[in-house]
Amino acid sequence: MTAESPLMATDNDRLLTGWGRTAPSRATVRSPSTYDEVAEAIQEAGPRGVLARGLGRSYGDAAQSGGATVFDMTGLHRFELDIDSGTVTADAGASIDEILRAIVPAGFFVPVTAGTRFVTVGGAIAADIHGKNHHVEGSFGSHVVSMLVVDGTGHELVLSPTDSTTKDMFWATVGGMGLTGVIVEATFRLLAIETSSMSVDTVRCHDLDDVMARMIEGDDDYRYSVAWIDSVAPSGRGVLTRGDHARREQLTRKQVDAPLAYATPALPSAPAFIPNGLLNSASVRAFNEAWFRKHPKSRSNEIHSIPGFFHPLDGVRDWNRVYGPQGFLQYQFVVPDEAGWIVERTLSRLRDAGAPSFLTVLKRFGPANPAPLSFPHAGWTLAADVPAGNEALAPILDELDELVAEAGGRLYFAKDSRQSPSMVARTYPRLAEWHSVRDQMDPRGVFTSDLGRRLSL
Amino acid sequence: MIDAVGEPQSVLVLGGSSEIALATVEALPRTRLRRVVLAGRPSAEIDRAAAHLGALGIPSVETTLFDAADTGSHGAFVDGVFDDGDVDIVLLCFGVLGDQAEAEADPTKAVEVATVNYTGAVSVGLNVAQRLRRQGHGKLVVLSSVAGDRARRSNYVYGSTKAGLDAFAQGLGDALVGSGASVLIVRPGMVRTRMSDGLPEAPMTTDPEVVGSAIVQALRKGKSVIYVPGPLRFLMTAVKAVPRPLFRRLPQ
Known part of the structure; x- marks a missing residue:
């Protein structure tokens, strides 16, 4: 019997990059199907840490982490429209694309959309995405009513911008690039529309x-x-x-x-290989x-x-x-x-x-x-x-x-x-303030990304 | 991390007094470089190299003890460097030329050359490879030589260690495919350094600065093997094709 080589690739090894396809790094990718699985994996995190990833639309190295366990959150993608309150409660891995297909025919629109609809709810909050309406309606995080986040010790936190005990953690997670915890669910307000x-x-x-x-x-x-x-x-x-x-x-x-009526045309993809x-x-x-x-x-x-x-x-x-x-x-x-x-x-x-x-x-x-x-x-x-x-x-x-x-x-x-x-x-003059909330949410430094390491976040 | 435009943040030099390594670090883009570790035996050269890099404005330049022949120390040594932070580029640049005649007269001299150039490199190379795989990114640059492409009467002990090192590095590069880490093999011809001082110059002899910038370009382009200067590749193809009875008689 030969020893198992530490250089051997495992089945879950993936080279990850952002949308710009620069600077890849290898991670162990897991696809949790329950919130508990996320919490367990965080508790068992190795020295290279963990990170949540959505649809990989950030351009650089925000959703990759060399040597870490990266959660592919897109398997968690249920969501529910509450017509009376005009809100959606969605798993973090649900995409704006799938949400739009359900809510537009019901007379609603997302409060903010980026230039692509292939963004997950978790990613939209973590990057605090903006759209063409920022000058009037602000960024995505401003429309989030509450969210469920698994912190660095594996505990689920309910965060709300109006609750004085959790609002600092809420706002540190909005725009926090996934480094304060793993967002697993969020509720956000919609815009009522008459037509599509x-x-x-x-x-x-x-x-x-x-x-x-x-x-x-x-x-x-x-x-x-x-x-x-x-x-x-x-x-x-x-x-x-x-x-x-x-x-x-x-x-x-x-x-x-x-x-x-709402239809998204399925269109051709770019050829697989294009020279520099x-x-x-x-x-x-x-x-x-x-x-x-x-x-x-x-x-x-x-x-x-x-x-x-x-x-x-x-x-x-x-x-x-x-x-x-x-x-x-x-x-x-x-x-x-x-x-x-x-x-x-x-x-x-x-x-x-x-x-x-x-x-x-x-x-x-x-x-x-x-x-x-x-x-x-x-x-x-x-x-x-x-x-x-x-x-x-x-x-x-x-x-x-x-x-x-x-x-x-x-x-x-x-x-x-x-x-x-x-x-x-x-x-980012408020970096120190963010660090102190992050350290409180992730005392062991479990959440890591290549972006975080590169920029000493 | 080496960022999207190819700027590294940290470099480990194995063979910290190597002129080629120093020239390579100098040729790297420096705006994001914050840590350089020069590893080698204590010497005036390594201290001078550290002072020189420090004067270029690199925030942290450390020298640390590394003995290629002391393979038992390699594991702890490599862990020590990587535990202090990810390493983006590892330059494996140590080696000794030895004296062919002396080695033939006293085989223990040949063993010394083989131990440093091959055994030591295999040992530290594997230790580095494990850590690069664990961090999921990084480049290992292995300084091979055209001397390993074909053994010559005049320096076959040295040449055989480079042949072994080169084969090792090729296999290691294959083992690391998909790990996020990669290996760049550099096969220079004769380079004007302390090592070659006093020897007659071979065709296409070059300078450490040329090797350094070739390495930086190759890292940027993600190459796995380069010859320096580039046309040596074709010369060596021809050299390898020469029949042995004839090759023996060629001026060495």
């Missing part, structure tokens, strides 16, 4: 100043607002799309027959030109579908593969209003690096919520996708970090895969 259609105003803007001026002027009139920016054109021209859920009277007679460098300056330029032209100069009250308005990229499965094996990253920051010039500087520096962004989105945030590590703060947020293989990128992003920090801004943990620990310490 969106009424959308679109305007093409000739340069970045035009985009930003229109947003400052008019965003408050809309529930949803976002601008797409042509990152290749030095003018920074863009397309501003704003709207709200359509009311019944805005629908055509045909649409009124089934006002809450396919997204070069020429192809990005062509895409951006076509995208700009595809939109009308100006149009009001156009009827769009929910997937078309909120989740256009979900139409292509695995679109993250278009960046090739070296992967990509998304640089997303927020800066206060007066530092709006950093938006222009970022776009021009990325062009200098020969790393024009394929997809660039600009949005205005409203006020922050009480969570110490929540990303959104009032001001401008820009998100730009860039290939990670570009060697000129690292110093340019560090230089931009400096401007962002100087201006009182910060980067989004759910997108980050490369910022420095000192950047975090500088730009």
Whole structure:
């Protein structure tokens, strides 16, 4: 009988990455089917710790942890709609996608949705995701009524933002990137809707100043607002799309027959192998030109579908593969209003690096919520996708970090895969406060992630 | 962690006075580098290397005792380094050239070369591999040599230790597939270092800085074997094809 090799892979070993497909690490993946299983695994945690993972849509290393036990939470995905209170109570692994399919026909919508609906409820809270309505309605955590969290000792805690004994733990978990405990269930408020259609105003803007001026002027009139920016054109021209859920009277007679019909087209996936460098300056330029032209100069009250308005990229499965094996990253920051010039500087520096962004989105945030590590703060947020293989990128992003920090801004943990620990310490001034609540919830330091280790969280 | 743009945070150098290792650490991107451990026998060279890296602004540069020949100490040594934090890159760069004639006259000299270059490397390599697998990420860089590609009359004791080390590193790289950790084998030709001082220069002789930047590039691209300089790969293919009766007679 030969000894078992410590180098041998086990059946549950998986190499995990984020959506950007950079920096993989190996973890032992378990798929708990009950809350008790989560609690037991936490009590038995080894020295490398445990971490919950949802659908892996964070771009960097937030949902992976080398050598740890990672819970694939998607097996826990029951949820229930309470029509009377207009809330959903869902397992952490339930996705916004499956919840929408159930609640839209019943006349409800999620309070916040990111640019993809393939996000779990647990992930939405842990990253405190925002959507096109942040300037009006805030981030996801602000709509959570209560949640059930298994702490670092394996005990289930009921956390609520209105209970004085648990509210600090509640807010440390909102935006806490899974490092305070494993969220297993949450109840959150919904938005009542009359129809499943969106009424959308679109305007093409000739340069970045035009985009930003229109947003400052008019965003408050809309529930949803976002601008797409042509990152290749030095003018920074863009397309501003704003709207709200359509009311019944805005629908055509045909649409009124089934006002809450909701379908998500199953669309093609990106090819399995795409070489590095396919997204070069020429192809990005062509895409951006076509995208700009595809939109009308100006149009009001156009009827769009929910997937078309909120989740256009979900139409292509695995679109993250278009960046090739070296992967990509998304640089997303927020800066206060007066530092709006950093938006222009970022776009021009990325062009200098020969790393024009394929997809660039600009949005205005409203006020922050009480969570110490929540990303959104009032001001401008820009998100730009860039290939990670570009060697000129690292110093340019560090230089931009400096401007962002100087201006009182910060980067989004759910997108980050490369910022420095000192950047975090500088730009999240409430880190120490968060640490003290985290240490109370996880005294043994069981919850670990590659992001947490990399940034000394 | 080595981040999305290839910036490491921690490096362990086995053979802390190695000029190639020092040049490699110098060639690494440094903005996220916070810990370098130089492991080796106490020497003026290792202290100088530490001072040099410290002066580059790396926040923590430690020197620590490591004796490749003392295999019994390797387990505790490796655990000590990894218990203080994950290691992103391990440079296995120790080795001795020895003197071929001396080794033939006194086989215990040959055993010393074999013990350091091969036995010691296998021992510490496996200890490192276990810890890399446990942490689920990391790169082990093994400094092999073209001398291992084909044994030569003039330095076959050294060459055979590198051949053994190279084969070991290939197998270890295969064993670690799927573990998150990986092995990069580096096969330089002759490099101008203390080791080769006074020897006649071979074709394509290069400098430690060239090897260092080649290693950093290869890490970035995720390669598993490189020759330095690159064209040596083709030269060695030709060298390996030369029949032995002829090879023996070639100038060594």
